[in-house]
Amino acid sequence: MATPGVPVDNNEDKKDQSEPAGExxxxxxxxxxxxxxxxxxxxxxxxxxxxxxxxxxxSKGSKFFNHEQERDRxxxxxxERILKAKARLEKxxxxxxxxxxxxYLAELELSRDLSQFVIHVDCDAFFAAVEELDxxxxxxVPMAVGKGVLTTCNYLARKFGVRSGMxxxxxxxxxxxLVLLPQNYEKYTAKATEIRAIMAxxxxxxxxxxxxxxxxxxxxxxxxxxxxxxxxxxxxxARILEETKVSVSAGIAANAKIAKIASNQxxxxxxxxxxxxxxxxxxxxRTLPVRKVNGVGRVFERELGSIGVxxxxxxxxxxxxxTKLFGEKAFQFLAQCYLGLGxxxxxxxxxxxxxxxxxxxxxxxxxxxxxxxxxxxxxxxxMEKDLVRTQFKGRTLCLKVKLHxxxxxxxxTAPPRAVSQANDLYAFALPMLVKLEKEIPGMKLRLLxxxxxxxxxxxxxxxxxxxxxxxxxxxxxxxxxxxxQKDDHEIGPEEAFESSARQEVQDEMNDLEQLSQEAAHFPxxxxxxxxVNPGSSPAQWECPICxxxxxxxxxxxxxxxxxxxxxxxxxxxxxxxxQEEPSAPASRKRKPxxxxxxxxxxxxxxxFFQ
DNA sequence: GCGGATCAC
DNA sequence: TATGGTGATCCGC
Numbered sequence: 001m002a003t004p005g006v007p008v009d010n011n012e013d014k015k016d017q018s019e020p021a022g023e024x025x026x027x028x029x030x031x032x033x034x035x036x037x038x039x040x041x042x043x044x045x046x047x048x049x050x051x052x053x054x055x056x057x058x059s060k061g062s063k064f065f066n067h068e069q070e071r072d073r074x075x076x077x078x079x080e081r082i083l084k085a086k087a088r089l090e091k092x093x094x095x096x097x098x099x100x101x102x103x104y105l106a107e108l109e110l111s112r113d114l115s116q117f118v119i120h121v122d123c124d125a126f127f128a129a130v131e132e133l134d135x136x137x138x139x140x141v142p143m144a145v146g147k148g149v150l151t152t153c154n155y156l157a158r159k160f161g162v163r164s165g166m167x168x169x170x171x172x173x174x175x176x177x178l179v180l181l182p183q184n185y186e187k188y189t190a191k192a193t194e195i196r197a198i199m200a201x202x203x204x205x206x207x208x209x210x211x212x213x214x215x216x217x218x219x220x221x222x223x224x225x226x227x228x229x230x231x232x233x234x235x236x237x238a239r240i241l242e243e244t245k246v247s248v249s250a251g252i253a254a255n256a257k258i259a260k261i262a263s264n265q266x267x268x269x270x271x272x273x274x275x276x277x278x279x280x281x282x283x284x285x286r287t288l289p290v291r292k293v294n295g296v297g298r299v300f301e302r303e304l305g306s307i308g309v310x311x312x313x314x315x316x317x318x319x320x321x322x323t324k325l326f327g328e329k330a331f332q333f334l335a336q337c338y339l340g341l342g343x344x345x346x347x348x349x350x351x352x353x354x355x356x357x358x359x360x361x362x363x364x365x366x367x368x369x370x371x372x373x374x375x376x377x378x379x380x381x382x383m384e385k386d387l388v389r390t391q392f393k394g395r396t397l398c399l400k401v402k403l404h405x406x407x408x409x410x411x412x413t414a415p416p417r418a419v420s421q422a423n424d425l426y427a428f429a430l431p432m433l434v435k436l437e438k439e440i441p442g443m444k445l446r447l448l449x450x451x452x453x454x455x456x457x458x459x460x461x462x463x464x465x466x467x468x469x470x471x472x473x474x475x476x477x478x479x480x481x482x483x484x485q486k487d488d489h490e491i492g493p494e495e496a497f498e499s500s501a502r503q504e505v506q507d508e509m510n511d512l513e514q515l516s517q518e519a520a521h522f523p524x525x526x527x528x529x530x531x532v533n534p535g536s537s538p539a540q541w542e543c544p545i546c547x548x549x550x551x552x553x554x555x556x557x558x559x560x561x562x563x564x565x566x567x568x569x570x571x572x573x574x575x576x577x578x579q580e581e582p583s584a585p586a587s588r589k590r591k592p593x594x595x596x597x598x599x600x601x602x603x604x605x606x607x608f609f610q
Numbered sequence: 611g612c613g614g615a616t617c618a619c
Numbered sequence: 620t621a622t623g624g625t626g627a628t629c630c631g632c
Contacts, residue, residue, distance in 0.1 A: 036617080036618085037619095058621095059622080062621075062622080063622095064621085064622050065622095068622095071615095146623080147623085148621075148622065148623060149622060149623045149624095150623095151619085151623085164619085165619095165622090165623085166622080167621070167622035167623095168621085168622085169620080169621050169622080170621090170622075209618090209619085210618080210619050211619085212619085213619080294617090294618075295616095295617070295618085296617090297616060297617050297618085298616090298617090299615085299616065299617090300616080300617090327629090327630080329629075329630095354626080355626075355627070356625085356626060356627075357625090357626090358624085358625060358626070359624085359625085360623090360624060360625080361623090361624085362622090362623065362624085396611095398612095398613095406622085408614080408615090409613080409614085410612085410613060410614075411612090411613080412611090412612065412613080414611090447623090447624095449624085449625095451625090451626090
């Protein structure tokens with residue numbers, strides 16, 4: 001029942017036996033250290049026992065290792081709690097939960113759609129493959145892309161146990177001759193564009209899942225060209241290989257979830273089809289390790305394994321206790337795994353679906369406050385560039401730090417208005433950093449980052465809007481190429497979005513109006529959040545910390561903000577400021593949630609629960 | 611709404 | 620010597 005190599009937590013056969021005091025369970029830790037991509041192709045012939053030993057010894061004693069060890073201990077404790085809960089449940093009458101579970105399964109079954117052919121296309125060792133095109137001699141040696149941590153490696157490297165996500169010095173221990181190449185993302189994007197051009201012929205509305213992955217719905221294509229899906233995919237893969245020299249693998253199934261799993265089945269340069277019949281799907285899922293399903297990672301795998309759920313088939317006999325052990329969402333997710341259900345509507349990802357913009361960098365431990373401040377300044381400037389590029393401002397600003405111990409902390413704040421300029425980002429982030437420095441004496445960081453969320457678009461369509469008569473439809477036409485003018489009140493997914501976009505614009509207008517009254521200036525370019533006034537008059541701004549209006553250039557602005565922040569009263573002032581200038585009202589409308597179609601359209605990528 | 615945790619790539 | 624960056628979601632509080 002157990003997957004070879006996967007450590008077994010106290011499972012039901014062993015009952016509730018804790019480890020002897022003072023002894024560590026190194027098996028789970030070693031498994032954790034193996035990294036998240038164990039399930040990737042090319043690892044079958046590898047002696048995982050030996051590999052994990054090498055990784056373990058290379059890592060032992062490091063701060064990274066200690067942190068992983070702590071996480072492993074915490075998870076072990078959590079699993080003990082799960083097992084105790086399970087033991088209690090087994091003494092109770094679960095017939096009610098059983099009936100509820102069966103009702104849900106029956107309901108899901110009704111939503112099963114076997115009429116669509118969805119495929120998932122996945123490039124094989126993509127970054128490495130692209131590099132090999134430029135330098136064919138690399139095909140014959142183990143090679144990986146990435147600096148400190150590997151992003152991709154070719155199949156020769158995988159034979160040594162090397163895999164993505166691995167620290168390069170560890171990879172070198174496993175494979176001393178490993179060739180390391182720096183990442184060249186533009187090159188990969190260009191190649192991906194070539195591949196996508198071909199995929200578009202099979203489904204113009206295909207969905208890119210990442211730079212090297214895509215979902216297509218080829219139902220219409222197969223219908224129009226009178227070919228069966230396997231033949232069409234065979235054909236498409238051959239064309240991609242011929243015309244772009246990149247090999248891809250594909251999965252063919254009734255929905256995206258199974259297609260994704262299937263694309264990994266015959267990697268590299270292969271394809272796998274799960275035929276659109278209930279029996280075939282159920283049989284495929286029955287023996288499929290839960291870990292193979294998107295959304296089940298190392299942690300959930302161990303939690304499920306502890307109660308005896310290793311394959312999707314194991315879900316059924318435990319169905320009555322899943323809600324109580326892992327929560328409702330988890331139960332629903334697992335029910336769909338058991339039945340092999342997933343979404344069938346494949347659509348281009350709209351850029352406007354973005355919910356956050358972030359930047360972060362790792363560096364050698366820094367404890368010096370001035371140096372940290374310089375890092376923050378740099379992060380703020382990077383963030384400004386990203387916000388300009390993506391055309392957003394953020395209503396919420398989040399500071400992320402990683403301590404030298406690898407512990408991660410985040411602190412967020414809602415500035416009085418949406419921010420995008422480096423000066424503002426810095427000014428609002430610094431108090432959070434200062435506060436952390438107070439909370440953690442002698443704080444040393446190895447990473448610092450910023451994230452903006454609660455985004456406000458600064459796209460032209462929205463900004464031109466300002467001062468122009470409200471014309472939602474024309475705005476919509478600008479933002480959506482294929483938008484259709486509708487005169488009725490029917491709300492389709494597209495319209496729902498447009499309506500929400502209008503609301504965003506309206507909100508922005510309201511905010512700006514309020515601001516222009518308060519600060520007596522008119523930010524008509526969208527590039528400024530109050531720091532600079534257009535025209536020939538001297539630049540006018542207000543300090544985001546003390547709120548005092550000033551006339552100054554950037555240097556003086558920075559000095560003043562630094563001065564304000566260095567005062568003892570920083571926190572109080574900031575709190576007062578935000579009270580005086582409340583952020584967006586709580587009732588503010590959010591972007592539409594995914595249009596709910598059927599039960600099988602759950603796009604829940606994650607479902608976590610304690 | 612915030613902060614921690616998990617996951618995918 | 621040494622273990623990434625970006626985006627998203629879920630949960631408990």
